[in-house]
Amino acid sequence: MEEVVGLAKRRGFIYPGSEIYGGYRGFWDYGPLGVELKNNIKRRWWRDMVELREDVVGIDAAIIMNPKVWEVSGHLSAFTDPLVECQACHRRFRADHEEELAEHAKTHDGGVQWTKPKNFNLMTEVLLGATEPKEKAYLRGEITQGAFVNFQNIVDSTRVKIPFGIAQIGKAFRNEITPGNFIFRSREFEQMELEFFIREDKEESRRVFGYWKEERMKWYTGLGINEKNLRFRDHEESERAHYAKAATDIEYNSPFGWREFEGIHDRSDWDLSRHGLIYRDPDGRDEYTPWVIETSGGVDRATLFFLLEAYRKEDKRVVLKLHPALSPYKVAVFPLLANKPDLVTKARKVFDRIRPLFHATLDERGNIGKRYFAQDEIGTPFCVTIDFDTLKDGSVTVRDRDTTEQERVSVDNLAEYLQNKLA
Ligand code: ATP
Numbered sequence: 001m002e003e004v005v006g007l008a009k010r011r012g013f014i015y016p017g018s019e020i021y022g023g024y025r026g027f028w029d030y031g032p033l034g035v036e037l038k039n040n041i042k043r044r045w046w047r048d049m050v051e052l053r054e055d056v057v058g059i060d061a062a063i064i065m066n067p068k069v070w071e072v073s074g075h076l077s078a079f080t081d082p083l084v085e086c087q088a089c090h091r092r093f094r095a096d097h098e099e100e101l102a103e104h105a106k107t108h109d110g111g112v113q114w115t116k117p118k119n120f121n122l123m124t125e126v127l128l129g130a131t132e133p134k135e136k137a138y139l140r141g142e143i144t145q146g147a148f149v150n151f152q153n154i155v156d157s158t159r160v161k162i163p164f165g166i167a168q169i170g171k172a173f174r175n176e177i178t179p180g181n182f183i184f185r186s187r188e189f190e191q192m193e194l195e196f197f198i199r200e201d202k203e204e205s206r207r208v209f210g211y212w213k214e215e216r217m218k219w220y221t222g223l224g225i226n227e228k229n230l231r232f233r234d235h236e237e238s239e240r241a242h243y244a245k246a247a248t249d250i251e252y253n254s255p256f257g258w259r260e261f262e263g264i265h266d267r268s269d270w271d272l273s274r275h276g277l278i279y280r281d282p283d284g285r286d287e288y289t290p291w292v293i294e295t296s297g298g299v300d301r302a303t304l305f306f307l308l309e310a311y312r313k314e315d316k317r318v319v320l321k322l323h324p325a326l327s328p329y330k331v332a333v334f335p336l337l338a339n340k341p342d343l344v345t346k347a348r349k350v351f352d353r354i355r356p357l358f359h360a361t362l363d364e365r366g367n368i369g370k371r372y373f374a375q376d377e378i379g380t381p382f383c384v385t386i387d388f389d390t391l392k393d394g395s396v397t398v399r400d401r402d403t404t405e406q407e408r409v410s411v412d413n414l415a416e417y418l419q420n421k422l423a
Helices: 002-010 031-050 067-072 099-104 145-149 151-157 202-222 270-272 299-312 341-354 368-378 388-393 411-422
Strands: 014-016 026-031 057-058 080-085 093-095 117-123 126-127 137-141 164-173 188-198 230-234 246-254 257-268 291-298 311-314 319-320 331-335 360-362 382-386 397-398 407-408
Touching: 002 014, 002 299, 002 311, 002 319, 014 117, 014 291, 026 031, 031 164, 031 188, 031 299, 067 137, 067 145, 093 099, 093 368, 145 151, 145 164, 145 188, 145 270, 188 202, 188 299, 202 246, 202 257, 202 291, 230 257, 246 299, 257 270, 257 299, 291 299, 291 311, 299 311, 319 368, 331 341, 331 368, 341 360, 341 382, 341 388, 341 411, 368 382, 388 397, 397 411, 407 411
Parallel strands: 057 164, 331 360, 331 382
Antiparallel strands: 014 026, 080 093, 080 117, 126 137, 164 188, 188 291, 230 246, 246 257, 257 291, 311 319, 382 397, 397 407
16 A cells, blocks of 8 residues: 555655645645546546446536535435544544554553544535625535436436436545545545436336446446455445435455445435425326435545556566556657657657547656656556667557567557557
8 A cells, every 4th residue: 555655646646635735634636647547537437327328417516505405415414424532632533433443542551431422524614605604505525416406407408218317426525534544535535426216116226226236346347456356345224324225335455454435325215305306207107206326436446446456566567557448648659769869759750640549658768678667657558669660661669568568560550559459
């Protein structure tokens, strides 16, 4: 884990938020490579969950909503975590995080006394308006509600019919009691969520719940996470969120234990009925309140787990074996020697030719071996080297990140060659 955190900082994936002022607990900034990785995860999710499906539409709702939304959805009263305080040093912890409590107990001779657990609300307050007292509103604690409050708008303005889904990606904020484990638990994070609306029917709900569980698991294995490092974990009734009838987490085998990074929830009619929304079946069935199956993934937790899964130390190199769809750069282009103007000019020409097609980088520093290592470490699947033969016969060397094997390819066929390899 420390090595991945170190790499993330050193190579420009993720930095501590506001670092020059000592950082700010629970906030992180994505650097030039991190934003590419995170965008690639989101893009792929959007492609698979919206673009390649006929039964899902997307939205992008506001982060701050009418505070009434949170009152009605139950978040102001029930979006809480249990909090306990150490009576010796007054540090506060989540009562349900037993490992953290045990760790803390070791720091005091003779153990610790904890206060009784109390419910701590996670919603982040903001103050708005130009007159005093300012109006209290909230940064959304989950992006979900945006899909529900727009349910009627979407039914009226598109041709969707139940069963259908509303997909959204966006920032959420939680005043977490103990942010930690790098970007795993922060106070500002991003979610990628699908709210899938179905008939009010137990059988249908069980079937759709099972369908989305499998789909979401396949999505992660399809992007390179070994199935041995993934598992489902059903929630006990006592740990379910206030809106959930059933809940299963997809967990990853992380260096700090099996941890959730996506939840599949049966929200039944909780939200729509609270908001007083109903569905009129255009095919003549009665009006009813649809039920909802939700898939709620964390973009930052996925970013962390994709990084951890991809990180390998081999003989002499560190390599990020990211799925090519997620790699920040797909291709790196080098002139064999940085001090030969003909090679440098030709390398730039090849670079200019492929960069509209693939996110590419041009690297002219150091020697070729160092450049390979530098690209391996950030997960670039292919390196293209322009050498003296290129000037004669128009061919280049393409080196594969995973096998380190090299092939000669003509510049004219390079785009097609890479396209096939990256597909
Ligand atoms: P936890 O039990 O770890 O606090 P949760 O069960 O409250 O998580 P959900 O409300 O189901 O989480 O949120 C759905 C997803 O949003 C999570 O699976 C996770 O990927 C992401 N998420 C939730 N809280 C955070 C956070 N504080 N930092 C980063 N991602 C988060």
